[in-house]
Amino acid sequence: MNGRTGAGPELVIFDCDGVLIDSEPISLARLTENLRRIGVPIDLATVARRFTGTSMTSIMAHIATDYGVPTPEGFVDAVRADTLRAFDGELQAIAGAGAVLGTMRERRCVASSSDPLRLRHALSLTGLLEHFGGHVFSATQVARGKPFPDLFLYAAAQMDVAPERCVVIEDSVPGVTAACAAGMPVLGFCGGGHWGHDRTGTDLLAAGAVRVFDAFTDLPHLLATWDAASR
Known part of the structure; x- marks a missing residue:
């Protein structure tokens, strides 16, 4: 050292x-919308409280455990792409x-x-x-x-x-x-x-x-x- x-x-x-x-306001909003799209009954306040600063791997593990919704194929990549598009206009x-x-x-x-x-x-x-x-x-x-x-x-x-x-x-x-x-x-x-x-x-x-x-x-x-x- x-x-x-x-x-x-x-x-x-x-x-x-x-x-x-x-x-974070952008990312959490995009994550919330995409989770609701796959049937997870969750709101922005809950997403912010539970998942701020957490990796997508950990987030989706929690979603599967707590809500019984498995990660659809391509979902994480779709969320990332959606978030990057939002970044281009707002970040x-x-x-x-x-x-x-x-x-x-x-x-x-x-x-x-x-x-x-x-x-x-x-x-x-x-x-x-x-x-x-x-x-x-x-x-x-x-x-x-x-x-x-x-x-x-x-x-x-x-x-x-x-x-x-x-x-x-x-x-x-x-x-x-x-x-x-x-x-x-x-x-x-x-x-x-x-x-x-x-x-x-x-x-x-x-x-x-x-x-x-x-x-x-x-x-x-x-x-x-x-x-x-x-x-």
């Missing part, structure tokens, strides 16, 4: 949806993300539940891909997605950084749970559109986040004062 020492984190691992890009970066990433000195990567095609499409569309130097990791590269720690441990290993020298930026309980299980401290971000007016992040703190913030432009200060913030 890299032997760098210092006050701040050596690696910042960003979730993508709801942290870098304001995609935006989280306010301030591009400017902050452009001035960050810390090493950084992305670790997301989304599949690689969607990840790169979304980050390219919003102009953020260039800030990660190809270091974009997907849950499809590991055995288990969030809330398991596999993806974050994989990302840290690929970047050759010890887990305790990482800081994760997450917006969902499964993501915070996964980071904590990986031995990585977490900052909870609650500035995405899916948070609505309640941006207290109480559930993220309860899941183990060190603290929460709702303006991306606050991130440089939080990282610069990380030792104090993490105690």
Whole structure:
């Protein structure tokens, strides 16, 4: 592992949806409509509460168990294609993300539940891909997605950084749970559109986040004062 020492984190691992890009309102709406199309009696509020930050593999396993609706052939690919079409017309970066990433000195990567095609499409569309130097990791590269720690441990290993020298930026309980299980401290971000007016992040703190913030432009200060913030 890299032997760098210092006050701040050596690696910042960003979730993508709801942290870098304001995609969750779009994604959750498309998922809800497609689930209802195959006969799942579910509404947007339930989808948001249960599946934000969760991989499609885990989502469809829950749907089969809880609703008795097996995944139709081609359904996941159809949802992904539908979501990408919606992204083309609606997707935006989280306010301030591009400017902050452009001035960050810390090493950084992305670790997301989304599949690689969607990840790169979304980050390219919003102009953020260039800030990660190809270091974009997907849950499809590991055995288990969030809330398991596999993806974050994989990302840290690929970047050759010890887990305790990482800081994760997450917006969902499964993501915070996964980071904590990986031995990585977490900052909870609650500035995405899916948070609505309640941006207290109480559930993220309860899941183990060190603290929460709702303006991306606050991130440089939080990282610069990380030792104090993490105690």
